[in-house]
Amino acid sequence: MSNALENVKASGLELKALAKTFGSHPALHPTTLAFPAGRFTTILGPSGCGKSTTLMLIAGIESPTSGTVLLDGKDITHEPIGKRHIGIVFQDYALFPNMTVAQNIVYGLKAQKASDAQCARRLEQMLELTKLKGLQHRYPSELSGGQQQRVAIARALAPHPRLLLLDEPLSALDAWSRASIGAQLKAIQQAAGVTTIMVTHDRHEALSLADFVVVMNAGRVEQAASPVEIYDTPASEFVAAFVGGMNTVRISSINDGAPTGIRYSDVRLARATEASLSQPFTFVGQVEDLEFMGDAVRVTVLLNDFKTKITADALRARTDAEVFQKSALIAVELPASAWRTWSRQ
Ligand SMILES: Nc1ncnc2c1ncn2[C@@H]1O[C@H](COP(=O)(O)OP(=O)(O)OP(=O)(O)O)[C@@H](O)[C@H]1O
Ligand SMILES: [Mg+2]
Known part of the structure; x- marks a missing residue:
C-alpha cells in the first residue's frame, strides 16, 4: 500500500x-x-x-x-x-x-x-x-x-x-x-x-x-x-x-539469596531420581497445579522449602508424563544459565 x-x-x-x-x-x-x-x-x-x-x-x-x-x-x-x-x-x-x-x-x-x-x-x-x-x-x-x-x-x-x-x-x-x-x-x-x-x-x-x-x-x-x-x-x-512469564526466586543457594528471575520456559522438570536430583541447582518440589496449554503444560510446583513457588512451562512431548501428576514429587532444575538479576528492585 x-x-x-x-x-x-x-x-x-x-x-x-x-x-x-x-x-x-x-x-x-x-x-x-x-x-x-x-x-x-x-x-x-x-x-x-x-x-x-x-x-x-x-x-x-x-x-x-x-x-x-x-x-x-x-x-x-x-x-x-x-x-x-x-x-x-x-x-x-x-x-x-x-x-x-x-x-x-x-x-x-x-x-x-x-x-x-x-x-x-x-x-x-x-x-x-x-x-x-x-x-x-x-x-x-x-x-x-x-x-x-x-x-x-x-x-x-x-x-x-x-x-x-x-x-x-x-x-x-x-x-x-x-x-x-x-x-x-x-x-x-x-x-x-x-x-x-x-x-x-x-x-x-x-x-x-x-x-x-x-x-x-x-x-x-x-x-x-x-x-x-x-x-x-x-x-x-x-x-x-508485569510483563509476565518469569519467576522471581529468593533462595540462598542462588545468587546468595538476591532476587533472581527465571523464565517459566527455562525451568526444567524431571522425574525425581538420584541422577536428576544430583544436577546443580535442582530442588525437590510437589506439583500443586496444572494448566493445559496445548503442546505445553503450565505446572505450578511448591519447593521443599515450603515457601518458593515455581511456575514452569514444559513441553508435553519432551517431559516424562509422571511429572504432570498432581501431588507428584519431582525434580525442579533452575539452571544457572537462565538466571537474571536486576540492578534496580
Ligand atoms: N485531573 C486530575 N486531578 C488529580 N489527580 C489526577 C488527575 N488525573 C490523574 N490524576 C492522578 O494521577 C495519577 C495518574 O493518572 P493516569 O490517569 O495518568 O493513570 P493511568 O496510568 O492512565 O491509569 P488507568 O490505567 O487507570 O487509566 C493517578 O493517581 C490519578 O489519580
Ligand atoms: Mg488511563
Whole structure:
C-alpha cells in the first residue's frame, strides 16, 4: 500500500524532564524519553501509573508542571492543542452520532478549510486504509464496535496528523475483536507511516503490536525498549513481574539469596531420581497445579522449602508424563544459565 500521508515525513517526539503534579501527587516524575519516528510505541503499566497523563501532556490537553515536549526538535510545550496537528483516539470513540461515517472522517479537514475536492479524495483514501468502503453513509449507531473504532482512527488520521495518540482504544471490545482490530490498527499505522503512541494495560497487546514499548510504574518509566528486550531482559523486577512469564526466586543457594528471575520456559522438570536430583541447582518440589496449554503444560510446583513457588512451562512431548501428576514429587532444575538479576528492585 502506498504511503497514505504523502509528502509528510514521520515526526520524532521527545520528552525532556517532563513532569506533572496534581496538587501534591506526582502523576509523572521528571521523564526524558525519545519516541522513534514513524513507529508504533505502546505505553504499558498498571492503573494509575501515569499513562493517560503522559498522553495528555503530549496532546496539550494538560499542561506540564515542568519540562518540555519536542516535536521534530521544536518546543511545542506551550503550543495550543489546535496547532499541534495531533490525532487523538480515546477509549469511547466519541464519534459524532448525528453525522455519517463520511462526515465524521472529514470533520477535521473541513475545520482546516480543505476544499470539497480535497475532502473527497482524502475520504476515499481513509475508507480504503481502514477498510470501511461501503459504510460511508451509515451512522455510528449502525456500526459494530470495531467498525466505530476504525472510523475514529480514520477521523484522527484524515487531517495528516504529525502524531497519532490512542488511549486504550481497544478496551471496549471483546477479546476476539481486540486482537483483530489491534492487528488492523498496526497495519493502518504501518501504511500511514505516522508516529503512533498507544496506551494499554494489556501486556500481550503492548508486546505484540509495538516496535517500541515504554513500561511505566508509579509515575516513572521503568524501561523503554523493543518488545524483545523488554521480554528477554527486563530492567527491573517490576518489569519482569508485569510483563509476565518469569519467576522471581529468593533462595540462598542462588545468587546468595538476591532476587533472581527465571523464565517459566527455562525451568526444567524431571522425574525425581538420584541422577536428576544430583544436577546443580535442582530442588525437590510437589506439583500443586496444572494448566493445559496445548503442546505445553503450565505446572505450578511448591519447593521443599515450603515457601518458593515455581511456575514452569514444559513441553508435553519432551517431559516424562509422571511429572504432570498432581501431588507428584519431582525434580525442579533452575539452571544457572537462565538466571537474571536486576540492578534496580
Ligand atoms: N485531573 C486530575 N486531578 C488529580 N489527580 C489526577 C488527575 N488525573 C490523574 N490524576 C492522578 O494521577 C495519577 C495518574 O493518572 P493516569 O490517569 O495518568 O493513570 P493511568 O496510568 O492512565 O491509569 P488507568 O490505567 O487507570 O487509566 C493517578 O493517581 C490519578 O489519580
Ligand atoms: Mg488511563
